[in-house]
Amino acid sequence: MTSDIGDIKHAARLLEAGKLVAFPTETVYGLGADASNPEAVAAIFAAKGRPSNHPLIVHVAHGADLNRWTRQLPAEAIRLATAFWPGPLTMILPRAAVVPAAVAGGQDTIGLRCPSHPIARTLLAEFYGGQGGIAGPSANRFGRVSPTTAQHVIDEFGLPGAGPVAAVLDGGQSNVGIESTIVDLTRLASLGPVLLRPGQISATQIAEVLGRLPSVPDAAAPRVSGSLNAHYAPRTHLALVTAKEIDSLMRQLEGADRRFALMYRSVPATASTGLIAAEIMPSDPDAYAHQLYACLRALDTSGADLIIVECPPLEDAWQGINDRLRRAAFDSAGVLDRLLAR
Numbered sequence: 001m002t003s004d005i006g007d008i009k010h011a012a013r014l015l016e017a018g019k020l021v022a023f024p025t026e027t028v029y030g031l032g033a034d035a036s037n038p039e040a041v042a043a044i045f046a047a048k049g050r051p052s053n054h055p056l057i058v059h060v061a062h063g064a065d066l067n068r069w070t071r072q073l074p075a076e077a078i079r080l081a082t083a084f085w086p087g088p089l090t091m092i093l094p095r096a097a098v099v100p101a102a103v104a105g106g107q108d109t110i111g112l113r114c115p116s117h118p119i120a121r122t123l124l125a126e127f128y129g130g131q132g133g134i135a136g137p138s139a140n141r142f143g144r145v146s147p148t149t150a151q152h153v154i155d156e157f158g159l160p161g162a163g164p165v166a167a168v169l170d171g172g173q174s175n176v177g178i179e180s181t182i183v184d185l186t187r188l189a190s191l192g193p194v195l196l197r198p199g200q201i202s203a204t205q206i207a208e209v210l211g212r213l214p215s216v217p218d219a220a221a222p223r224v225s226g227s228l229n230a231h232y233a234p235r236t237h238l239a240l241v242t243a244k245e246i247d248s249l250m251r252q253l254e255g256a257d258r259r260f261a262l263m264y265r266s267v268p269a270t271a272s273t274g275l276i277a278a279e280i281m282p283s284d285p286d287a288y289a290h291q292l293y294a295c296l297r298a299l300d301t302s303g304a305d306l307i308i309v310e311c312p313p314l315e316d317a318w319q320g321i322n323d324r325l326r327r328a329a330f331d332s333a334g335v336l337d338r339l340l341a342r
């Protein structure tokens with residue numbers, strides 16, 4: 001059931017007391033803690049099992065004074081914030097000295113995002129009267145699929161109060177469905193804006209605001225756990241294949257007595273005794289992203305040996321989706337040979 005204003009105010013008090021609160025955003029659910037409280041921040045890393053050198057995003061209220069968080073606010077940041085906030089964009093900026101290093105995983109920078117989900121906005125307005133920052137990674141265990149419903153969060157961490165999370169605010173299914181676009185603005189002079197993680201806000205949209213396309217990360221780019229090759233992974237192995245390859249792969253798996261699930265768009269699933277679950281995906285990229293993680297979670301619990309995913313198109317609007325699917329499939333390299341060996 002959707003959380004009401006009483007639940008949100010209570011959650012703000014819990015955060016102020018140093019507790020962890022999961023909250024909905026338009027991208028995915030976040031696991032929130034007071035960004036200025038190092039112990040609360042440490043509890044996030046412990047709950048997620050996330051290495052403590054992986055920086056967290058700090059969520060701020062709409063219209064918040066960004067100079068509290070950054071020691072330098074370039075014109076590019078103001079332009080991007082004006083164009084896309086509140087919304088699914090995170091900006092990496094030079095960290096102000098007063099911001100605890102722990103929240104930034106020890107880096108000299110800080111990731112800032114102003115979410116648009118009404119419950120996140122109300123929570124941020126309530127939390128220290130709109131002056132605080134809520135550190136919030138996605139509310140999943142490290143390396144796993146991000147949650148897009150309150151139930152997903154409970155599946156990850158248990159019921160509120162019974163595990164590490166004191167409260168879970170419920171705001172329905174996240175609208176965007178994949179994590180925010182991350183743009184690094186800390187090396188503008190040498191590299192210009194750098195796209196660290198693609199999301200619904202595309203490189204083209206960023207170029208429309210900044211007058212230049214963001215570049216892709218180089219070796220010196222800051223650590224982004226979402227950019228680890230194996231990330232966003234279901235427990236079941238996942239194979240990303242073209243539409244043309246699906247039928248023959250299904251026949252081969254069937255011949256090896258394997259059970260498999262299918263996530264497809266263009267090809268109708270031909271009947272197969274091995275096919276035990278299927279999700280038909282939308283042809284619109286925003287609708288696809290909206291459903292992606294819920295579908296992966298559903299297929300992950302089907303008992304399949306393999307999830308076969310039809311490769312989405314490669315256009316700009318599909319970049320965030322392709323990025324997440326490639327990472328989800330990464331650990332599965334070589335798994336097909338094993339599954340087909342009899």
Ligand code: TXA
Pocket residue numbers: 025027028029030031054055056057088090092093104107109110111113115136137138139178179180182196222223224225226227
């Ligand atoms: O949509 C989102 O961004 C969601 C919602 C909850 O806001 N949050 C999210 O957080 O995806 P998380 O921690 O799962 O992913 C944030 C990514 C991480 O890969 C982290 O390494 C990167 O942002 N990040 C955060 N601060 C950074 C910094 N100072 N420098 C480089 N990367 C940073």
Ligand code: MG
Pocket residue numbers: 137138146226
């Ligand atoms: Mg995450």
